[in-house]
Amino acid sequence: MMSSWNALILIFGVVFLINETHSKNPGLKSRITSTGLNYAVNVALDVLSKDITSKKIPDQHGKSGSVSYDVKGMRITKFTKPTSVVSMVPNTGLLWKSSGIGMSLHGDFHYKYKKGIIRISDHGSFDLNAGGIQFQITLTIGMDTSGKPTIRSSSCSCAVQSTSIKFHGGRAWIYNLFRGKVAKTLKNSIEGGSGLLCKQLTNLVNVAGAKKMAQLPVEVKLAKKFLLNYSFLSRPSFQQNFMETYHKGEVDWIGGPMSTPIVAPPLPKGTGTSRMLYIWLSDFLFNTMSYSAFTHDLLKHNVSDKNIPGGVLNTTCKVKCIGRLIPQIGQKFPNSKVLLNLRSTSTPNMTSVNGSVRVDAAGDIKFYAQTPTGKTEYFLTLSASMSTTISITVKNEKVYAKVLKLPIKVKVKDSKIGPLKDAMLNFIISSVVTVFVEPKLNELGENGFPLPIIPSVHFVNTNLTIHQNSLLIETDVKYTG
Known part of the structure; x- marks a missing residue:
């Protein structure tokens, strides 16, 4: 009977449940309904019937x-x-x-x-x-x-x-x-x-x-640097038509967990029982990942003409480049190339509300000129703020994200080349964002965020909705082991 028990545990192990008073709100909540449990038992019995003889x-x-x-x-x-x-x-x-x-x-x-x-x-x-x-x-x-x-x-x-x-x-x-x-x-x-x-x-x-x-693992590695912790917060309990679980749902640094100042918001109770499985993902889960990345200095990047083709970062040109659009740069650093250093100044924050997901971020953009002699000289810092709208989809038991809008506003924080017009700076930074930042963010989103689902269990008839402070995945499951 071992193979049938394996099948049963695999299905039951999709996510187990809790429904008690917690000292803190969960980052991930799941619900397995009676329909899901009885499907699991029938899968186990099918396996048993085939193998037992x-x-x-x-x-x-x-x-x-x-x-x-x-x-x-x-x-x-x-x-x-x-x-x-x-x-x-x-x-x-x-x-x-x-x-x-x-x-x-x-x-x-x-x-x-x-x-x-x-x-x-x-x-x-x-x-x-x-x-x-x-x-x-x-x-x-x-x-x-x-x-x-x-x-x-x-x-x-x-x-x-x-x-x-x-x-x-x-x-x-x-x-x-x-x-x-x-x-x-x-x-x-x-x-x-x-x-x-x-x-x-x-x-x-x-x-x-x-x-x-x-x-059954309670940690999943993410991007080689993070651990998604979905251990239980308390022992399980059961309702008439479903089981419900509350998990920690926090992303830690692989080198060791750290205390986060971020507080998980309450998750909606939910009333659905027609599907086999329901998973609520709190904004807290994604925001703890942002916090870990920010505190470990991952949210920074250097941009050069290798990242942005077309000579946009040249200081001398005949048609369109940064030195022509902002004459002070071209005059002070002729025949040079501009290097940018992008760095977050606070933890990016994700907010789910009214059917949409928004990420707010802020950072500094430092400008350096690399002269023909190879010397690098700092000359400008801009403070930037960004409020990004993203779309969320679920496929192959992963959550995927794509940038829909990426407006960014900048203002001069420090200048060694005199006063500058914010409008022209916004134009330059928008070009950088369109050519480099947006593709990089979409590349991360295309990697997908793995859900705590064990192998051989797959989603079918899946629907995703956006609620206050959370994403709700409603799905049936299919065992293919």
Whole structure:
């Protein structure tokens, strides 16, 4: 059953849930609905139905009184896929019910009876059939100290409608005289909360399931320098038709987390339950990434004529260049090239509101002249402010961004070449923005922002809407493992 459990955990592990009072607002919130959970169970059962007849059951060895026995070569020869449903248990977890399970099993046996001088041994094979098997198991979902999900079985019950067994080989004609009693004994051993099936299911959850949960990552690397932390803020809880989770949703520096002064705004509660999965992404998530980039001095860049072709940054020309548009530059630094140093002076801030996303940023632009002799001389600093409108899309489990409008305003902060007209400076900077800055921003947006979705789970019928301080992704999922 391991492959089916893998499939189930992979689907359940899309995102697990929480709904409690938190000391701070989450940066990422998710909701898995009953539709999503039942899809997960059916995926797991499909995998189980395909794989189970090729699986071998471990050999059994034991002793009862004077009889020692070996049961080997057991394999499932037939399996009937059950009807299954998962429902929420408020404040506890999930209740998984299955009924209509049918199974046939073939194996070989060997036994020895030894008492005093009496020695009896025999071997043969058997076919076991069980039908109308049903079980229900309660799964309690929690979290460990590192913010990862945990899972355990808190209760289990099982019933078997019928069992039959037939022996072959050796003294099979004798054993078959008692096969009704053997079948009843087997039925009794399978049924109940302490029966074989519940023991196996409980072990599957508490051991294999717990191991899978522990392997679910709570950090995703971004751009080789950042870590997206989506660990849980508190233990999960459950509503009637959905589970909901609140995650840290903060982007840290790979070298080590740092305390951010940015406060996450409240996320909308949301009422949707028709899709399998809902994910709310707070502006906080993107703004903590901006904060990490700014505090680690990443938001800077040098621009030269290599970045902006056409001689725009030349100080001497016949038609159009910076030295002709601003004569003071051409007069003081003839036959030179202008170098620009762009640097943010504050953390860029993203704001989602009224169906649109805006990024506000501010920085300094320093101008240097590189003379024919190779000397570099500073001569101007402009303060710049920018309010950018961007479009957001979701594809292949990533969030993509594209600049729609990139207006920028500049004014002189420091000048070594006398007074300058802001209008002409804005024209020059707009050219730089159009040719260089905007393509660079779109290049970053085209890389995509990975969502905390595990491999083999893909979005289908996805819709994205922009709310106050957040993006909402509504989607169904498809498992392709």
